Amino acid sequence: MNNNYFEIIRAGINTTFQDQGRKNLYHIGIPFSGAMDNRNYLLANKLVGNELDHPVIEFAYQGPLLKYCGDNINIAITGDINFMIKRNNINVDGKCYQTFNIQNGDEIDIISTNKSVYGYLAIGGKIDLKYQWSSCSINTKANIGANNGKKLEINQKINISKIDKDLNNNKLDYINTKIENIRIIKGTNFDFFSQEGKKIFFEKEFIVSKLSDRMGMRLDGPKIENIVDTNIKSEGLIKGVIQVPADGNPIIMLSDHGTIGGYPKIGVVISADYDKLVQLTPGSKIKFKEVELSDAETLFKLYELETQNLISRI
Amino acid sequence: MIKNILNLGDAALYCDFGTDVNKETNIQVIRYFKSIQNENIEGINNITPSYNKLIISFDLKKTNFKDLKNIIENLSITNINDLKNKKIEIPVCTHESFSLDIKRLEQILKKRRENIYENFFNKEFFCYMTGFIAGMPFLGDLDETMRVKRLETPRVKVPKGSVGLTEQFANIYTFESPGGWNIIGNTPLNIFDSTKEKDPNLIYPGDTITFKEITKDQYHNHNE
Numbered sequence: 330m331n332n333n334y335f336e337i338i339r340a341g342i343n344t345t346f347q348d349q350g351r352k353n354l355y356h357i358g359i360p361f362s363g364a365m366d367n368r369n370y371l372l373a374n375k376l377v378g379n380e381l382d383h384p385v386i387e388f389a390y391q392g393p394l395l396k397y398c399g400d401n402i403n404i405a406i407t408g409d410i411n412f413m414i415k416r417n418n419i420n421v422d423g424k425c426y427q428t429f430n431i432q433n434g435d436e437i438d439i440i441s442t443n444k445s446v447y448g449y450l451a452i453g454g455k456i457d458l459k460y461q462w463s464s465c466s467i468n469t470k471a472n473i474g475a476n477n478g479k480k481l482e483i484n485q486k487i488n489i490s491k492i493d494k495d496l497n498n499n500k501l502d503y504i505n506t507k508i509e510n511i512r513i514i515k516g517t518n519f520d521f522f523s524q525e526g527k528k529i530f531f532e533k534e535f536i537v538s539k540l541s542d543r544m545g546m547r548l549d550g551p552k553i554e555n556i557v558d559t560n561i562k563s564e565g566l567i568k569g570v571i572q573v574p575a576d577g578n579p580i581i582m583l584s585d586h587g588t589i590g591g592y593p594k595i596g597v598v599i600s601a602d603y604d605k606l607v608q609l610t611p612g613s614k615i616k617f618k619e620v621e622l623s624d625a626e627t628l629f630k631l632y633e634l635e636t637q638n639l640i641s642r643i
Numbered sequence: 644m645i646k647n648i649l650n651l652g653d654a655a656l657y658c659d660f661g662t663d664v665n666k667e668t669n670i671q672v673i674r675y676f677k678s679i680q681n682e683n684i685e686g687i688n689n690i691t692p693s694y695n696k697l698i699i700s701f702d703l704k705k706t707n708f709k710d711l712k713n714i715i716e717n718l719s720i721t722n723i724n725d726l727k728n729k730k731i732e733i734p735v736c737t738h739e740s741f742s743l744d745i746k747r748l749e750q751i752l753k754k755r756r757e758n759i760y761e762n763f764f765n766k767e768f769f770c771y772m773t774g775f776i777a778g779m780p781f782l783g784d785l786d787e788t789m790r791v792k793r794l795e796t797p798r799v800k801v802p803k804g805s806v807g808l809t810e811q812f813a814n815i816y817t818f819e820s821p822g823g824w825n826i827i828g829n830t831p832l833n834i835f836d837s838t839k840e841k842d843p844n845l846i847y848p849g850d851t852i853t854f855k856e857i858t859k860d861q862y863h864n865h866n867e
Binding site: 356462470472600625 | 650651652664680687691703704774776777778779781818835
């Protein structure tokens with residue numbers, strides 16, 4: 330019998346299990362998935378003493394309200410999140426980037442993300458989840474991953490199959506920074522766009538649209554004129570690709586993107602900026618800035634070094 | 644052969660096999676795809692073959708564009724006879740409850756439905772690629788006289804199993820999804836099964852496909 334579990338009192342807007350994602354499946358049509366903001370995913374696991382590739386609960390905007398039943402367990406929340414821990418009818422304000430020891434009957438109320446999209450809840454122990462292609466990551470479009478590939482719902486239980494006995498308190502001083510300038514490398518169809526279109530792309534502001542999710546981020550703003558062809562023969566996509574369909578509004582491919590697509594690619598967001606890109610809320614203003622491949626590679630090394638440094642400080 | 648290898652962002656190779664869409668070019672793409680897959684090259688995350696391109700995405704923590712490009716350029720490529728592709732027959736019911744766009748096709752192609760189906764069911768198709776949604780096969784080539792554009796306004800929901808036509812290709816919706824292809828029938832076969840991790844697709848790039856007409860009774864008895 331499993332006696333340790335979280336009961337979902339409120340599911341939140343888009344609450345899923347995510348981990349490092351699944352690879353070698355694009356040719357079948359299955360995207361990478363995995364935690365959108367990889368740095369915050371890793372930090373959440375490290376805080377509770379998990380292996381870094383453990384599944385965590387990812388939420389967007391409004392998170393879940395969870396009631397715990399079982400032996401004491403550690404949790405940690407990362408991102409920029411307003412949350413409360415409720416014990417014996419007393420609410421304690423939660424702090425991101427530190428562990429909380431949760432007891433039988435406690436409630437974790439993840440109220441909202443703060444000017445950001447995604448947050449992560451890591452649980453110190455093993456969650457009883459189904460793996461598909463070596464990953465629990467839920468892809469709600471193809472219904473792949475844990476929980477039959479569906480987002481978490483009210484009244485469900487999250488069963489903990491093993492609690493981490495080591496209930497150390499960990500803490501990290503870290504503040505998420507925002508970006509307005511998204512650095513990109515020119516795409517393979519950059520020359521499909523008019524001189525004016527290219528100029529607009531690099532000089533004007535774009536606004537993150539409400540029609541953004543784990544698959545893609547749509548942008549509103551000045552139209553980017555195509556002078557060659559608004560369709561290409563369908564070809565492979567990767568996350569970060571910026572496609573411009575016939576209507577002239579760019580769409581950035583995110584972690585659950587379709588594996589192939591037929592719109593011209595004007596650019597690709599560099600790997601170093603991806604974690605911060607996905608955190609941009611609808612209404613955010615962004616500008617694109619071109620960098621060379623060698624610069625992008627150096628910037629990623631620096632970003633990765635910073636991530637490793639944060640991990641080692643926990 | 645690969646005409647050119649470019650970088651797609653900082654973590655992918657864009658291998659260009661030209662601009663043509665035909666079986667010969669696509670077979671080259673698939674040969675490269677299978678050869679690279681067999682090599683298990685450190686750092687590669689995904690290899691995506693399409694009509695005339697091959698995208699190789701990689702983990703920037705483990706490798707980089709220059710090193711991987713060098714490896715790909717010096718790779719020995721599988722002989723065409725080693726591809727081990729399958730021939731598969733797909734049963735399709737064309738009952739009016741399934742053939743959502745046949746009237747539209749009759750008008751655009753100026754053909755009677757019997758002629759459209761006769762042409763379709765006598766055709767041998769080649770699978771160029773799978774994807775967009777999990778397991779969806781892109782099958783070609785339809786005759787010149789059978790080619791139509793996408794619906795102007797895509798459907799919000801295309802039923803699972805729907806067989807659609809657009810330009811020179813036929814496809815099959817592996818699960819319910821939005822889509823704009825012209826639907827002419829429905830197959831009771833499960834084209835994608837996520838519970839079969841080793842072999843989730845019924846159809847893979849390079850396979851040969853024919854369609855066989857079945858009655859509505861046969862359709863409903865198929866899975867019993």
